[in-house]
Amino acid sequence: MTLTEAIETRHSVRRYKEEAIPEVILSVIRDKVREINEKGNLHVQLVTEEPKAFSGIMSYGSFSGVRNYFVMAGRKADDLDERIGYYGEQLVLLAQMLGLNTCWAGLSYSKIPGTYELDEDERIRCYIAFGYGLTQGVAHKEKSAKEVSNTSDLVPKWFVRGVHAALKAPTAVNQQKFFLEYIGVRDGARLPRVAARSSFSLVGYTKMDLGIVKCHFEIAAGPETFEWA
Numbered sequence: 175m176t177l178t179e180a181i182e183t184r185h186s187v188r189r190y191k192e193e194a195i196p197e198v199i200l201s202v203i204r205d206k207v208r209e210i211n212e213k214g215n216l217h218v219q220l221v222t223e224e225p226k227a228f229s230g231i232m233s234y235g236s237f238s239g240v241r242n243y244f245v246m247a248g249r250k251a252d253d254l255d256e257r258i259g260y261y262g263e264q265l266v267l268l269a270q271m272l273g274l275n276t277c278w279a280g281l282s283y284s285k286i287p288g289t290y291e292l293d294e295d296e297r298i299r300c301y302i303a304f305g306y307g308l309t310q311g312v313a314h315k316e317k318s319a320k321e322v323s324n325t326s327d328l329v330p331k332w333f334v335r336g337v338h339a340a341l342k343a344p345t346a347v348n349q350q351k352f353f354l355e356y357i358g359v360r361d362g363a364r365l366p367r368v369a370a371r372s373s374f375s376l377v378g379y380t381k382m383d384l385g386i387v388k389c390h391f392e393i394a395a396g397p398e399t400f401e402w403a
């Protein structure tokens with residue numbers, strides 16, 4: 175499975191099978207955690223075979239069988255949420271390519287003492303559950319490309335592809351509160367520019383959503399096609 179196929183087939187899955195994840199698969203995931211912690215300056219932690227975080231009162235009714243998850247943490251910073259989104263979605267798409275399923279969780283989890291470590295200035299911003307799903311989930315309702323971008327007949331194909339992939343991105347309560355603007359080449363820039371913005375939401379998580387959306391957009395638009403404004 176390619177990353178593009180992972181974007182198309184991924185849906186949130188909240189109910190999981192008992193099946194343990196083989197060590198060969200876990201070691202690929204561990205390598206990726208190490209990579210994103212380094213590149214994203216994060217403190218993401220992998221927790222396996224731990225059933226309590228998603229079985230408490232917080233997740234009653236929606237989650238079942240979750241025993242593996244990522245603790246999405248990092249040092250306090252203005253851009254922490256966006257980095258958690260951007261790099262966390264790389265874990266989500268890798269998991270999908272490895273035949274696993276996932277679900278981001280901003281609220282539906284409990285922190286279990288002893289399963290993670292935090293330095294004094296570090297914060298947990300969310301969890302991501304993963305494992306072998308009982309189903310593959312269902313496609314979410316998407317806004318139109320015009321609602322989330324300035325797409326038109328004049329924008330390049332890679333921008334249209336990027337917006338399509340952005341609309342497939344998971345966002346908290348499927349709020350899709352983002353806007354992608356094709357700016358083009360300005361002021362002697364080497365590459366065309368794209369601006370990504372989030373808009374206000376009472377639910378919050380819009381910066382995390384934006385990081386996830388940017389991850390999808392970049393994969394679909396292709397490397398070396400544009401730069402973020």
Ligand SMILES: Cc1cc2nc3c(=O)[nH]c(=O)nc-3n(C[C@H](O)[C@H](O)[C@H](O)COP(=O)(O)O)c2cc1C
Pocket residue numbers: 184185186187188236277278279280281282283300311312313314342343344345346347348379382383386
């Ligand atoms: C930052 C973030 C936080 C989320 N928090 C929760 C949560 O607490 N509980 C939950 O059941 N789903 C949660 N979700 C999953 C969203 O509801 C889901 O991604 C959205 O409805 C779109 O559906 P899809 O992921 O199947 O495409 C969260 C998603 C994101 C991106």
